[in-house]
Amino acid sequence: MNFKLKWEQTSGFFFYYGSKIKYNHDETVSFENDLMSPGSVIVGWDSSLPFQTTRTTLVLPLLKRNSEYSIQINATSIPENNFFVMVTFLDRFDKRVGMKAIKHSNDKFVYPDDAYNYRVELINKGAKIIEFDSLIISDSKN
Secondary structure, three states, X not given: OEEEEOOEOOEOEEOOOOOEEEEOOOOOEEEEOOOOOOOOEEEEEXXXXXXXXXXXXXXXXXXXXXXXXXXXXXXXXXXXXXXXXXXXXXOOOOOEEEEEEEOOOOEEEEOOOOOOEEEEEEEEOOOOEEEEEEEEEEEOOO
């Protein structure tokens, strides 16, 4: 499985306050915010968005428990490498059962046995500008 996750206007949640977000013709996104605090979520996606309230389909792939996956990060920032991806695993009551910080492209994680859904977030580490293309979630055996 190779699932390409894009930053679209209707899929996910993102940091609006003081942000300049440009959706480019090549399906990349330019994000700029000079005042954003490190540790803030720039953009995020949730695997359990209810269709009734969001009117969107699932934006993240379904994962198998106890299986290993990798995330390829296709993005750049100014200053360089000032963001990371956080994967948060949630149980059926939306309580956190684990987290994995993905700091380098192709880092791996195991989907926990007690997870029912998960969240993927791009976290700011002091970046002022981010050029985002995609995240690719794949089986680690690929």
